[in-house]
Amino acid sequence: MNALDQLIELLARMPGLGKKSAGRMSYWLLQADDDFNQALGQAISQIKDKIHPCVECGNYSDSERCEICANPTRDQVQLCVVEQPQDVQTIEATGEFRGIYHVLHGVLAPLDGIGPEELGLQNLLRRSKEHQVKEIIIATNPTLEGDSTAMYIQRLFKDQDVKISRLATGLPVGGDMEYADTLSIARSFRARLALED
């Protein structure tokens, strides 16, 4: 196997890339500027040395505490629980939330040996007491695992004076009923909102 086949094989292991797109990329890299290849190669080799989970919330950061945790203007009493660091970016992009985050780096999956301890859920309880959090918004994915993780967190906080909420599920904005799945439509019925006049 020559260096080109090796590169294609390595690239094809990345998520969302098949043999064909990995091939297209490799041929593109062969015609790319060498400075670009050096920069990209180095960026990939060094990414795990440079970026770490924030010691506070688990979000990825190049410093010990992430920008959000280090920002005193963020609302410390509203805490949003997400599965993955990339969910933080997604929510930040909406501009809808000004509180702090807690990244689980996973969901409860008993069959895979991931229980409350592996997710560090006691840490979430400790943090929310420290910050005297008033509301926890659970933004785990609307999947079976995301739902059961949300339920577990709800029960974990049942003796605390903390409001627990969960992101609404329903029809995606701009979507078409025809293409929505039955479960989303069912949930959007149950969670229907009264229109005021």
Added chain:
Amino acid sequence: MNALDQLIELLARMPGLGKKSAGRMSYWLLQADDDFNQALGQAISQIKDKIHPCVECGNYSDSERCEICANPTRDQVQLCVVEQPQDVQTIEATGEFRGIYHVLHGVLAPLDGIGPEELGLQNLLRRSKEHQVKEIIIATNPTLEGDSTAMYIQRLFKDQDVKISRLATGLPVGGDMEYADTLSIARSFRARLALED
């Protein structure tokens, strides 16, 4: 801009990758095995040092002459002209061709300053004389530029005793008439084949 944003930005410059898929890859790399990241980073940094165009045909190779040019069992009198090195792989995958290749690394594009000299078409003439080539199969893409490049090559060889052919255009096998473009259908009419009984 931190190292993570930099990595996303670099990956997003690759063909077929947008900001979103570059982000998904970067987060995946943060959780990947460090050995994998080192291997991929190095493979990208070094690819241009390890792989070069074959001195004979222009196909990419890790040695001076590519495997096909170095293979004495390939039919030296049939030569297939392609635009890019990846086209060699595509044709090899069909198992349909046992001759040698000539990679142009482009097509005639006078507006971009790419003329016969930039494509090294005299080199193609020289090579085909050297190998006493009997047939040249032009496999440039069925685009405006690919067609005019094919026509130029045809004229270049008009005084030579060489059969010139061009890959057939028409309906893709397994395709549906309904989804074929008009031009392909038009061409498949003109190039229709008589059925024997």
